Amino acid sequence: MKHYRHLFFDLDNTLWDFETNSYDALESAFQQLGLYEKLTSFDDYFKIYYRINHHLWELYRNRDITKAKLIVKRFEDSLQEYGLPQPGKGEKINEAYLSQMPLKTQLIEGAREVLEALHKKYKLHIITNGFREVQHKKLVNSQLENFFHKVFISEVIGTPKPSREIFEHALKSSNARKQESLMIGDSWEADIKGAMEFGIDQVFLSDDFTDYVPQVKEKPNTHEIENKKGDSFQLTNGQTSTYFIHHLSELVNILM
Structure with missing residues (x-):
């Protein structure tokens, strides 16, 4: 060696x-914003979010998308696909999510x-x-x-x-x-x-x-x-x- x-x-x-902490952070953010109770299943939503976020991060890593677009699209696109559209709310959701992320320490x-x-x-x-x-x-x-x-x-x-x-x-x-x-x-x-x-x-x-x-x-x-x-x-x-x-x-x- x-x-x-x-x-x-x-x-x-x-x-x-990241997988455990991001789940917990997003759950906390949705509860804070009053979105959690509007979901039939947070688990089902998170699977959609995880897939879309993963794809957007690949685009970001390859410089095909900006940070500003990534942080908005990952929430607006996933909520749209889930059936709970939140147009214009992506940035606010992202702020709540990022404020929760560092608090999770798994x-x-x-x-x-x-x-x-x-x-x-x-x-x-x-x-x-x-x-x-x-x-x-x-x-x-x-x-x-x-x-x-x-x-x-x-x-x-x-x-x-x-x-x-x-x-x-x-x-x-x-x-x-x-x-x-x-x-x-x-x-x-x-x-x-x-x-x-x-x-x-x-x-x-x-x-x-x-x-x-x-x-x-x-x-x-x-x-x-x-x-x-x-x-x-x-x-x-x-x-x-x-x-x-x-x-x-x-x-x-x-x-x-």
Whole structure:
């Protein structure tokens, strides 16, 4: 194994449990705005919202949509599809949602213990595609901020993962060299492919895709892998990530 000195972590769904916290935050926001009782099933609505929000974030990451459009469309489009149209209310709903997000502090299982172990030996940093008004607050409220030397937020840097520019900025600002840097994340496109194409090693955290590693290694010409949920990721020139892990706790076994 290479001698790493700098570990760059994604935040949402790598350390901070975005799926759980976003559900709870949106539920709280809808209760605050009087929308919750108008829904027959919040679970059914959230499934629609999750799908639409995921798609809009892909567009945002590829710079095909602005933040201003994303934060409005994700609520207005999902409520329209659900059957409870709220034209012109998207920005207000977004404000309530983002005000609730940093208050939710559920972490990915083992996150705190892993950071406790690793920060004694490595310099830890965050590279996240989240919005500036909530990402720092998430770290503070979750009591994670003291583990990290640097926090890089795409909106502040001016470019999201997987762009080369954000990785270049992060390494330069951290005085880190490529050969001593490792990116850890749950998004193949943003975290793994971005780091791979920039030229640093990666750890892909996924409880779905990792079942397919033997298949990928045996068939290096495979270009697409599908997980249990029907999501897929594109391989880059047939490459897999440097490391695959099912659970965050496995990172300690690799690095300690």
